[in-house]
Amino acid sequence: MIVCFDIGGSGIKGASAHSPSALTPIGRVPTPLDDFPAFVAAIRAMADAADPRAPIAISITGIVDPATGIITVANIPCIDGRRLADDLGAQLGRQVLVANDADCFALAEAMEGAGRGKRIVFGAILGTGVGGGIVIDGRIITGAGGFAGEWGHGPVAATSAGNPPVAIPRFRCGCGQVGCVDTIGAARGMERLHKHLHGLDLPSTAIVEAWLAGDDKAARTIEVQIDLLAGPLALVVNIVGPDIVPVGGGLGKVPQFIALLDQAVRRRILRKLDTPLVVPTQLSLEPGLIGAASLGFSEITA
Known part of the structure; x- marks a missing residue:
């Protein structure tokens, strides 16, 4: 035991x-x-x-x-x-x-969830912020310093996104850098983007609820955020080569959001797939x- x-x-x-x-x-x-x-x-x-x-x-x-x-x-x-x-x-x-x-989230999904039976699993976290973990052959890959999988940090966030494109500021991140994916991804990023695009302060849960109800402003926020997230996550997929990317955190419980992210990521990666790659967590x-x-x-x- x-x-x-x-x-x-x-x-x-x-x-x-x-x-x-x-x-x-x-x-x-x-x-x-x-x-x-x-x-x-x-x-x-x-x-x-x-x-x-x-x-x-x-x-x-x-x-x-x-x-x-x-x-x-x-x-x-x-x-x-x-x-x-x-x-x-x-x-x-x-x-x-x-x-x-x-x-541990990535390992749980690899062993008991969406990654069961898969060799390489990248567990992406879209919760309050953006994080992740890598599991290969049932073992966590921590990397030097323990930072492997931390795709939310690094100054790689785009400065233009959406269709039509809109300029996105390079927001300062809590890690000390400027322009990290963490600043525009997940819940805090959604709220920041909604305020930037529409001048409205709303919690991410309200933005998602409005989007699912057909609100145009919320839909624009989601479109821009998906565009901003898909490029960095596609880069992770090309480098790590995961069989599956389960998504945890609050947005991992919104299947419509994850479906859009999956489609956007699969359009940007080298490996061509006609089945989902980025999927909601099975272990909520x-x-x-x-x-x-x-x-x-x-x-x-x-």
């Missing part, structure tokens, strides 16, 4: 897993943000309640450097800069694995826990 956790800035969710697809929830608690002993205590209490000896696998927001094990996670200060797997393992007396949540419930469990069973019991 594996005890698995999905940890974000607001909460810690846990489950016991007898396989990646057989999860039993063990609860949810708030994430201690500034107190490492409290963070350890929260993990200990949930893990001990499930099994006092089982190894632990964690899906977490943040980047884990595979060479050092050091995690960078700005929204949980008490673990930022720590060798989290080693530190937790020493405190809890168990084997602990820690992986980025986007990587608990992909972090499923990914952590998959990581545990592939790495701990190997």
